[in-house]
Amino acid sequence: MAVDIRTQGLQKPVSVAEYLFARLYEIGIRSVHGVPGDFNLVALDFLPKAKLKWVGSVNELNAAYAADGYARTNGIGALITTFGVGELSAMNGIAGSFSEHVPVVHIVGCPSTVSQRNGMLLHHTLGNGDFSVFANMSSQVTCELAKLNKPAEIADQIDNALRECWIRSRPVYLMLPTDMVEKKIEGARLDQPIDLSEPPNDPEREDYVVDVVLRYLHAAKNPVMLVDACAIRHRVLGEVRDLIEKTKLPVFVTPMGKGAIDESSPTYGGVYAGTGSQPGVAERVESSDLVLSIGALKSDFNTTGFSYRTSQLKTIDFHSTHCVVRYSEYPGVTMRGVLRKVTERVDVGKLAKQHEVTKVVNEVAENRDSSDTITQAFFWPRVGEYLKENDIVVTETGTANFGIWETKYPRGVTGVTQILWGSIGWSLPAAQGAALAAKDMGVDRRTILFVGDGSFQLTCQEVAVMIRHNLKITIFLIYNEGFTIERFIHGMEAEYNDISRWQYTEVPTVFGASDKQVRKFIVKTKHELEKLLTDKEFNEAGGLQFVELWMPKEDAPRALRITTEVAARNNAKAE
Structure with a gap:
């Protein structure tokens, strides 16, 4: 058998995939989100060797959202997609991570270097022989981009990209050609951890x-x-x-x-x-x-x-x-x-003597009234009494992101929100990623998601991934008949802000959950809500719990009303 002279000088030859995944494990990643595609399949074979778990996402957009949620809880996350069709589906999620300073490693399996040099008319391309077009797009939403084309440079490229991802707390993009996956590079470098320390100030x-x-x-x-x-x-x-x-x-x-x-x-x-x-x-x-x-x-x-x-x-x-x-x-x-x-x-x-801070906390008692209707003003302060120390609380763009301002967090609560990028549907996969990160870290933490019915419909398939990995997540689905935040910006009665009525509590069953894997509740009144929030088994949150929570269609948190009034005025401004 012929000997490759390019690997003869290597002290500990390892494949590129082994090296990359060993580094991911080293920096704290234990699960990798993504969707298989023919340009990344061989690389995926190497995940178990690095003790990394393949999540098996339902689509690339959800995978990117989930990797974002994973990173916010774990410190850093990763996903693997295939060239073109896969990476473009993920780009919205990656852009959100870039916008909000979240470190995510995006690995893209791509055609071989030979195919790229010859400009071959391959599937998943634009048919013009340009294999850089998608990387060029991603360069705008990542802080480091590396094309792993030359074995002599790949280890340096990987180490540098992961360092930049961590220190700058933003996504990076690694383009891995199929013919580079099993190429041998110097594995002795793995004996020395990547230096993730920030450069000191002068x-x-x-x-x-x-x-x-x-x-x-x-x-x-x-x-x-x-x-x-x-x-x-x-x-x-x-x-x-x-x-x-x-x-x-x-x-x-x-x-x-x-x-x-x-x-x-x-x-x-x-x-x-x-x-x-x-x-x-x-x-x-x-x-x-x-x-x-x-x-x-x-x-x-x-x-x-x-x-x-x-x-x-x-x-x-x-x-x-x-x-x-x-x-x-x-x-x-x-x-x-x-x-x-x-x-x-x-x-x-x-220092000047400080006067005691007057705490401004909405007490539930202030928002009780004779009505049994669950209002936004009542609900969010009440949530503060339900939360426990070290919970992970995920809120969706819309009523939840604004309502949670009025919720008091116990010590150690991690708040997971996406207020700047604000991509509707992000929170459901992000909750999956956050819960999986907690599980990977070996800590017993409840993950609690507050998501609107409109947002839920965008990414509902992620419930299947929650079931697949037996994650402990409590979902409060706010049923208020559509896109509330959009209604308050413009079009309170407009048809485009309406959605179809789903049987929401049946979604886990449709995606394969047995009665033992999920507990379902429909809550329409304050009395029913109080009974649920004080239930011992519900508070223990042993598995997936799905709550359909009814709120009035034209009700919104105080902060959302104020913010959407400003947004509407800004949208209407002319030069």
């Missing part, structure tokens, strides 16, 4: 920024902290909590930052989102003479239509790539190092 520049921050902080009379999504995504919550613990500053979260801070903390004040905030929260944040803003993503739905009434002159912004003190920007000085040094060096004796 010490002098970092110290200068810290000094400036401390000067304003020590001089402030009533400073507050505002924690947003990128504090979670870029993993600085430890630094944030240390700063809170030392300074005892009042701290607020944005809707995208909900879950970042322990809401039972004496310094926690509530959710700030401009005019969508509870009045007491808005008054406290907007009257502050210094806002320490950490990881801000000031999108329209995260700020109730850009309605912040805070001044940049009174704001210090900490980001993953730079810091901004008032109007002075410091490129390349990242927040982790600055936050650590601010905590170390802050003189607590120089």
Whole structure:
């Protein structure tokens, strides 16, 4: 048998697929979402050797949504699709991960390098011999793109892409040709883990920024902290909590930052989102003479239509790539190092005495009335009494994303939302990914999903994947006859905001669940809801639980009403 001289010098020859999947396992991935296709099938054979579990997704869009949910819980996720038809189906989900700073590794099985060089007229192509067109599309929604075409470079490409995915907390794209899957590369490199540490700031520049921050902080009379999504995504919550613990500053979260801070903390004040905030929260944040803003993503739905009434002159912004003190920007000085040094060096004796934070929490008692109808105003505060420590709470774009602002989270709850990208239907697969991540991590956590009936219809097949993997998920399907958020933006009675009436609780049965695998409930009144939420077995959430929850068609959370009014005005604006 002929010897390949290109592999003779390798200390530990391993195939490209073995190397790639070993690295995925090393960085914490245990399950890989995706759909099989002829250009990725041989690669999939190598997953078990790396102790990776193949999820077996129902379609590529759901796979991308699920990998996103997995990453938000686990820290990083992965999916495998096939060239062209598969990767394009997944691109919406990948774009959402890019938009919201979620690290997902997207591996695309593609035609052989020979086929590509010869411009062959293959299936899944555009028929024009261009094999780069889909990668070029993906380059706009990934932070690193690597075509694994040359064995001598592949190990470096894989390691670099995974490092970038982790550090920049955004998706990466790996294009794996069929004839590269079993090529041998240096496996000895696997003895050395990938360096996932962030590059440190230049010490002098970092110290200068810290000094400036401390000067304003020590001089402030009533400073507050505002924690947003990128504090979670870029993993600085430890630094944030240390700063809170030392300074005892009042701290607020944005809707995208909900879950970042322990809401039972004496310094926690509530959710700030401009005019969508509870009045007491808005008054406290907007009257502050210094806002320490950490990881801000000031999108329209995260700020109730850009309605912040805070001044940049009174704001210090900490980001993953730079810091901004008032109007002075410091490129390349990242927040982790600055936050650590601010905590170390802050003189607590120089800080203004803080008044006790007035908590603005909607108590259920405030929203009880003589009616037995389940209203949005009643439901979301009541959910706060049902939640337990360390739950994973997933909310869909629409009523759930806005209603959850009024829900008090117990300690350790992970909030999973998609407020910036806002792709309808995302939450169901994301809940599957989040629950699977918890299972892979070996932790016993309830995963609770709140999804509207309209959104559910877009991605309902994901229930089949939940059943297949025996995941512990409780689904609250809000039955209110259509696309509520769209109704409030425009077209309350318009036909295009209506949907077909499904027998929702029968969906798990259609997808193969036995009576032992799923518990089903239809809840139409407060009395029925109370009975369910206090039921011991329901609270234990031993498997899949499906609740069809009836709410009025023209009812919506307070924050959604305010936000959609702004959205409607913005949509109507002319130049």
